Amino acid sequence: MDISHLLTSHSRNMEASLVRELLHYSQQPDVLSLAGGLPDENLMPAYPELKQLTDSRQYGPSEGEKDLRECIVSIVAERGIQTSTDNVLVTNGSQQGLDIVSRLILDESSTILTEQPTYLAACQVFKLQGAKVQDVMSDAEGMSVSALRDAIEKHHPKAVYLIPNFQNPAGHCYSLERRLEIAALLDEKNILLIEDDPYRDLCYDNVDLTPISTLIKQAPWLYMGSFSKVLWPGLRTGYIVSCDAFSPYLVKVKQAVDLHTNRLGQSMITQFFKSGQYPDHVIKLQKAYKEKRDVMAEALNAELGDLIEFSLPAGGMFFWVKLPAGVSSQLVLTEALKDKVLVLPGTPFFPCKSSLDDSFLRLSFARVSPAQIHQAITVLAKVIRQLV
Numbered sequence: 156m157d158i159s160h161l162l163t164s165h166s167r168n169m170e171a172s173l174v175r176e177l178l179h180y181s182q183q184p185d186v187l188s189l190a191g192g193l194p195d196e197n198l199m200p201a202y203p204e205l206k207q208l209t210d211s212r213q214y215g216p217s218e219g220e221k222d223l224r225e226c227i228v229s230i231v232a233e234r235g236i237q238t239s240t241d242n243v244l245v246t247n248g249s250q251q252g253l254d255i256v257s258r259l260i261l262d263e264s265s266t267i268l269t270e271q272p273t274y275l276a277a278c279q280v281f282k283l284q285g286a287k288v289q290d291v292m293s294d295a296e297g298m299s300v301s302a303l304r305d306a307i308e309k310h311h312p313k314a315v316y317l318i319p320n321f322q323n324p325a326g327h328c329y330s331l332e333r334r335l336e337i338a339a340l341l342d343e344k345n346i347l348l349i350e351d352d353p354y355r356d357l358c359y360d361n362v363d364l365t366p367i368s369t370l371i372k373q374a375p376w377l378y379m380g381s382f383s384k385v386l387w388p389g390l391r392t393g394y395i396v397s398c399d400a401f402s403p404y405l406v407k408v409k410q411a412v413d414l415h416t417n418r419l420g421q422s423m424i425t426q427f428f429k430s431g432q433y434p435d436h437v438i439k440l441q442k443a444y445k446e447k448r449d450v451m452a453e454a455l456n457a458e459l460g461d462l463i464e465f466s467l468p469a470g471g472m473f474f475w476v477k478l479p480a481g482v483s484s485q486l487v488l489t490e491a492l493k494d495k496v497l498v499l500p501g502t503p504f505f506p507c508k509s510s511l512d513d514s515f516l517r518l519s520f521a522r523v524s525p526a527q528i529h530q531a532i533t534v535l536a537k538v539i540r541q542l543v
């Protein structure tokens with residue numbers, strides 16, 4: 156049945172997420188997947204006992220459970236963000252945070268600036284509102300400040316969307332200097348910052364993690380966090396912390412979208428934090444993921460060091476690998492899949508057709524064992540060498 160006449164012009168133009176389309180391959184037991192951004196189930200703590208949880212059967216507040224919002228206030232205070240529960244909105248993961256913010260600020264007349272490359276599902280959300288997504292050149296320290304200045308002057312954006320810590324997909328982490336420069340520029344131009352920070356606790360090296368939101372003096376800002384990468388992504392729980400002016404508007408959109416985030420998941424996360432286990436849990440995650448990161452770096456260097464380029468990510472889940480000249484990431488995907496290894500081409504992470512680059516792969520080390528990493532990289536090396 157053709158239903159295209161029923162769709163809005165923006166829904167008609169929607170592109171499917173390659174990551175989610177590839178997910179069914181990664182669920183096949185004989186496929187080794189480096190493609191998803193999924194955390195390792197073996198490192199997830201057990202759920203708290205149901206009987207400890209508060210009564211979650213009734214409807215709850217749109218802002219989120221008070222206990223969880225208090226927890227979030229202390230979590231972000233440790234990061235340098237001084238706020239109150241009034242400025243915390245609990246969301247269905249930070250993905251919903253992006254949706255709520257987009258509904259609030261973006262329409263067909265708006266432009267939003269992003270890093271190049273950037274998190275593809277954020278662009279899906281921005282584009283669904285009809286907004287123009289404009290990428291801005293980025294390097295190992297994050298978005299280029301001069302390119303950002305030019306883009307602000309040329310495109311008059313509503314907002315700048317940044318993932319400063321262990322970015323998805325490029326893995327970069329902003330230096331303190333870059334954070335300060337970006338904050339100063341956003342203040343000067345009075346542009347809204349949307350800071351997305353789901354990976355910060357997956358930190359393996361000594362790097363600066365100061366939220367840019369804390370360095371801003373007068374421009375508006377929104378800071379998003381998530382429990383997905385460090386606890387249980389299936390519970391779909393994240394949050395937006397906002398500067399004062401935004402909070403009432405964000406809550407109204409949340410009410411319209413889904414009334415509130417599911418209460419049972421919020422209670423489980425609160426229980427876990429209150430039990431005092433989180434600090435040890437993070438140490439465990441950091442140790443395990445750091446080991447996997449190092450194994451992947453070693454394997455890539457040993458098998459492909461003469462052909463590819465990559466930087467060691469100081470945290471997060473991803474290597475961003477530049478393929479040898481002329482080797483197409485799409486072709487690597489197809490050929491590696493014949494040998495039951497799934498990788499993710501970098502193409503969907505480029506929001507603008509003009510900057511599209513088919514020479515990158517995003518490789519995740521999070522959900523595979525060290526032995527599987529070796530196995531997968533051996534296959535990848537064979538495939539890439541055949542294509543050179």
Ligand SMILES: Cc1ncc(COP(=O)(O)O)c(C=O)c1O
Pocket residue numbers: 192247248249250251274318323351353380381382383388391392393
């Ligand atoms: C940068 C970034 N933002 C947001 C999300 C969405 O996370 P959540 O599970 O909290 O919705 C992801 C997930 O991969 C991500 O990489």
